[in-house]
Amino acid sequence: MPRKPNTTIELAEDDLQQGQALLTQQHQVATLSAEHEAKVRAVAAQIGYQLPADCTDPDLIQRDIAANMRRSVEACLEVGRGIRVLREACGHGEFIERLDALGIDDGVARKFMRSVTRFASLGSDSALTRALGNQSKLFEMLVLDDEEIQELELTGQTGELSLDDVATMSVKELRKALRETREDKKALAQVNADKNAKIDELSAALAKKPKVIVVQPVEEAKQLRQEVVATAYEVESTLQGTLRKAFSDLEQLAQQTGEDHRSFTAALVRNLEVTLMAIRSEFHLPELHPDQLPGWQTLLGLDDLPEA
Secondary structure (H helix, E strand, O other), X not given: OOOOOOHHHHHXXXXXXHHHHHHHHHHHHHHHHHHHHXXXXXXXXXXXXXXXXHOOOHHHHHHHHHHHXXXXXXXXXXXXXXHHHHHHHOOOOHHXXXXXXXXXXXXXXXHHHHHHHHHHHHOOOOHHHHXXXXXXXXXXXXXXXXXXXXXXXXXXXXXXXXXXXXXXXXXXXXXXXXXXXXXXXXXXXXXXXXXXXXXXXXXXXXXXXXXXXXXXXXXXXXXXXXXXXXXXXXXXXXXXXXXXXXXXXXXXXXXXXOOOOHHHHHHHHHHHHHHHHHHHHHOOOOOOOHHHOOXXXXXXXXXXXXXX
């Protein structure tokens, strides 16, 4: 008579294998969960977001965002921090669903996160944060460069825009002022570009003229005069552009702060005048009336050049 198989032993072995597989799976899930939680905490620490109840649960983060949306500009920045961490905490495809639950459009969420990058480093008690006052102004200010925002915070002024303007203007007025600031900056860049292009044009025109080894004293003098004129034109361009802009910035700052910078700028101008007077004296140069001054094209001898 054949022996019956020991089913009790076989069932025990199957249970043991299933238990080991389950433990391995649980260990893998726990490892992935720990890694995910560490990543979420790292993002929160990086941008200064206080996790609600020190927990990485997306539900708690979502509720924290909803509460912050009802408060001040600093709360708006906290919303941005929360959204950034929420994006990290969510699984694939879950982030947009949670934004929908919060009633936040994806584009607005991106503005909140950009606000954190741009403004959060200033701190909740910064002059600019206090001047902004509301979410709409915060978003409008995103058009400024990081350098302009830092300048506004440190000096109270960037271009024609001041902290008082930011605090007192309506959102519509602020939008218009920011647009004008951007246009002024673009126009100044264009002026400098045109000036540099003119210098390059004159330099190129001079380069086309062959450098003649001393054949006639008159030709040598003409060549040297053209080189001197090109140098003088570049110096004047620097004075009219870079130095004039710097003086204008000081004058605008003086209007805001009441501090008088004219003695300082006058000393700089006087130093330049003394240098020019010394050159005039050294080379015994005569005085000329402004009406007698020829143009740069005439001085360079370029009046007879063909059109480009």
